[in-house]
Amino acid sequence: MRTREGGLVDADEAVVIARVRAGEPEAYAELVRAHTPVALRAAVAWGAGAEAEDVVQQAFFKAYRSLGRFKEGSAFRPWLLRIVVNETRNTVRSAGRQRAVADREADLLGGEPQIPESADPAVAAVRRERSRRLLDALEGLSEDHRQVVIHRYLLELDETETAQALGWPKGTVKSRLSRALKKLGLVLEEGLRDGPEGGEERG
Secondary structure, three states: OOOOOOOOOHHHHHHHHHHHHOOOHHHHHHHHHHHHHHHHHHHHHOOOHHHHHHHHHHHHHHHHHOHHHOOOOOOHHHHHHHHHHHHHHHHHHHHOOOOOHHHHHHHHHHOOOOOOOOOOHHHHHHHHHHHHHHHHHHHOOOHHHHHHHHHHHHOOOOHHHHHHHHOOOHHHHHHHHHHHHHHHHHHHHHHHHHOOOOOOOOO
16 A cells, blocks of 8 residues: 555554664665655755755655654654754755745746646646745745645645644644635735736626
8 A cells, every 4th residue: 555655654664664773774765765755845845945855865864863763653754844844944044045936936836747738828827827826825924824834735744744743733733724724815815806817807
């Protein structure tokens, strides 16, 4: 059985982690293969840019060195993503810069399947515009609200995993996600009213 990332299910992960702890470091490669895609998405979402692969590699190395402190029975993915996010922040901070929204958008969308040439260009344009509006709206959220939306929807974690990744109670994840989505909705609705479509007269 496989997860949506094409990686290991939790039961298999526990076995792999036990093997690594028992002195079989080569087994760690299975965890790396399983979680690299979501780790890269997390690094890009938090602004790692061209350093995303280096950030993820360093995060996996730190996770390996800390595996002795990993709580048995916990899910590996949210634990790893906390390390990835921290490593990304350190990288961005040390570089003394914050990446532009447009650059981040290009990175986030770069891994998506290409729209077929036969597709209606108008449909493709609408899709790009919606993505741009969403990312612009995310930038306007508070840090906590942006974190919970990114983890739940861009990284596709469930509520329990999001709580583990962010170190919050599940109730906090629920309440902050609810408030964040309301704010996003208001921002996106306002953008639609102020955008080109909203300014058109309807006959």
